[in-house]
Amino acid sequence: MKKEITLKINGEEVTAEVEPRTLLVHFIREQVSMTGTHIGCDTSSCGACTILINGKSAKSCTILAVQANGKEITTVEGLATADGPHPLQEGFKLAHGLHCGFCTPGMMLRAVELLDKNPDPTEEEIRWGISGNLCRCTGYNNIVKAVQYASAKMRGAELPNTDPVFVE
Amino acid sequence: MIPASFDYSAPNTLEEALKLLQEIGDEAKILAGGHSLIPMMKLRFAEPEHLVDLNNIPGLSEVSMNGDTLTIGAMAREVDVEDSEEVAKVFPIFKDAAKLIADPQVRNFGTLGGNLAHGDAANDQPAVMLALNADLEITGLDGARTVGIDEFFYGFYMTAIQEGEILTKITIPVPSGKVGNAYHKLERKVGDYATAGVAVQLVLDADGTCISAGIGLTNVNATPLRAERSEQALVGTKVDDAAIEAAAQAASEDCNPSSDLRGSEDYKRRVVKTITKRMIAKALERANA
Numbered sequence: 001m002k003k004e005i006t007l008k009i010n011g012e013e014v015t016a017e018v019e020p021r022t023l024l025v026h027f028i029r030e031q032v033s034m035t036g037t038h039i040g041c042d043t044s045s046c047g048a049c050t051i052l053i054n055g056k057s058a059k060s061c062t063i064l065a066v067q068a069n070g071k072e073i074t075t076v077e078g079l080a081t082a083d084g085p086h087p088l089q090e091g092f093k094l095a096h097g098l099h100c101g102f103c104t105p106g107m108m109l110r111a112v113e114l115l116d117k118n119p120d121p122t123e124e125e126i127r128w129g130i131s132g133n134l135c136r137c138t139g140y141n142n143i144v145k146a147v148q149y150a151s152a153k154m155r156g157a158e159l160p161n162t163d164p165v166f167v168e
Numbered sequence: 169m170i171p172a173s174f175d176y177s178a179p180n181t182l183e184e185a186l187k188l189l190q191e192i193g194d195e196a197k198i199l200a201g202g203h204s205l206i207p208m209m210k211l212r213f214a215e216p217e218h219l220v221d222l223n224n225i226p227g228l229s230e231v232s233m234n235g236d237t238l239t240i241g242a243m244a245r246e247v248d249v250e251d252s253e254e255v256a257k258v259f260p261i262f263k264d265a266a267k268l269i270a271d272p273q274v275r276n277f278g279t280l281g282g283n284l285a286h287g288d289a290a291n292d293q294p295a296v297m298l299a300l301n302a303d304l305e306i307t308g309l310d311g312a313r314t315v316g317i318d319e320f321f322y323g324f325y326m327t328a329i330q331e332g333e334i335l336t337k338i339t340i341p342v343p344s345g346k347v348g349n350a351y352h353k354l355e356r357k358v359g360d361y362a363t364a365g366v367a368v369q370l371v372l373d374a375d376g377t378c379i380s381a382g383i384g385l386t387n388v389n390a391t392p393l394r395a396e397r398s399e400q401a402l403v404g405t406k407v408d409d410a411a412i413e414a415a416a417q418a419a420s421e422d423c424n425p426s427s428d429l430r431g432s433e434d435y436k437r438r439v440v441k442t443i444t445k446r447m448i449a450k451a452l453e454r455a456n457a
């Protein structure tokens with residue numbers, strides 16, 4: 001039997017009927033037609049489907065759409081504002097934090113919560129912080145740089161070197 | 169992968185949830201964080217007809233240190249315990265374990281209650297709870313009862329929670345004396361279940377004699393295992409090298425690991441011995457700090 005749910009996705013209220021077994025990621029991609037949230041492994045391992053639920057990063061392939069009733073969801077489509085891209089989006093672009101881009105939306109949403117809880121993380125904290133997100137392309141170094149850039153920008157600190165081939 | 173069809177309720181009170189569970193009977197399954205259950209449902213290893221979601225019930229997620237007791241609500245998330253500096257003062261073991269449980273997203277959702285109620289010897293919190301001598305509060309329509317951690321795990325995926333009951337609370341005694349605890353597991357990669365894991369808690373008197381020891385083992389037995397002979401090898405000693413060696417040797421002999429993708433039985437026994445030694449040493453260091 002279908003259930004009615006009402007939730008906010010990137011600030012907009014959405015009401016819909018879903019089967020209880022509908023996974024949140026399928027709801028977002030197929031019913032709301034926002035395809036920025038990716039499905040990588042479908043087994044809770046890769047983090048490509050990461051979104052924010054009430055500000056907490058979550059694997060949307062492991063959560064039912066009915067569980068999101070009454071919640072506020074943020075997906076990659078909600079990161080940029082009228083003023084321009086989010087500092088993380090800027091960082092990923094400048095530092096070449098992506099190659100194919102498949103992991104990128106999940107990686108960025110995870111990093112949003114990481115920086116929210118810990119605005120000035122060490123490199124080790126960033127690496128542990130994104131340990132639930134797999135990237136098959138970059139080797140992670142430039143993802144770390146992208147997060148460091150966003151951290152500096154959001155704190156108003158001096159911006160680090162984002163040259164993709166720069167190694168300290 | 170999509171689970172088989174089921175019905176879903178999200179009651180707002182514990183009473184309502186218990187009534188629902190009773191009405192629906194054995195086709196009902198409790199949904200907590202969902203991070204063990206939903207993956208199993210996607211693989212169709214579990215096909216419950218009705219999920220009773222506990223997430224809308226207030227008051228089940230407290231984490232508080234209250235004099236001589238640490239109380240953890242069954243619906244407290246892994247991250248709630250991981251982030252609590254108050255808990256970490258006496259029980260740094262929770263930070264040790266959290267870092268090795270899955271990843272940040274999973275810890276945002278997975279609950280302590282679910283980690284225990286799942287009854288999986290591969291989960292990490294059961295061994296921690298064995299080392300810390302936790303008591304579990306299980307609530308049914310007739311009221312609540314308390315079960316010691318040693319009476320909780322019955323068999324593969326089986327616990328003392330009966331049909332129609334909900335695990336509501338975990339309480340952990342704060343021992344008096346010098347206390348140290350530590351957890352470590354060997355994992356092949358981040359997010360993997362343990363090849364083997366060891367939780368240790370030591371309580372020492374003023375001159376450093378061990379007055380009690382708790383040692384729990386992860387994923388080397390059909391159920392989470394208390395290493396009783398290892399504990400006995402430490403109590404009454406100054407936890408010197410000989411006592412540590414004897415305790416670690418006993419743990420490696422008393423566990424029952426099976427050979428699988430994570431390693432052979434022999435290898436796992438050696439891993440248990442090594443980690444047991446290291447965790448006793450770490451707990452000792454923390455007790456003396």
Ligand SMILES: Cc1cc2nc3c(=O)[nH]c(=O)nc-3n(C[C@H](O)[C@H](O)[C@H](O)COP(=O)(O)OP(=O)(O)OC[C@H]3O[C@@H](n4cnc5c(N)ncnc54)[C@H](O)[C@@H]3O)c2cc1C
Binds near residue numbers: 270
């Ligand atoms: C990728 C990944 C990696 C993981 N790695 C680890 C790891 O390394 N170590 C580890 O320990 N865990 C790991 N887990 C499991 C994770 O910690 C789970 O969240 C946890 O085991 C179960 O908690 P839950 O709240 O999600 O429970 P759920 O999945 O909601 O429930 C699990 C079971 O317990 C029952 N249940 C839940 N709560 C109650 C209650 N209050 N009363 C009665 N019954 C209840 C449910 O009915 C169900 O049968 C991993 C999970 C994933 C997805």
Ligand code: FES
Binds near residue numbers: 047060
């Ligand atoms: S698709 Fe959800 S974790 Fe990989």
Ligand code: FES
Binds near residue numbers: 097099101103134
């Ligand atoms: S950029 Fe290709 S998977 Fe990360």
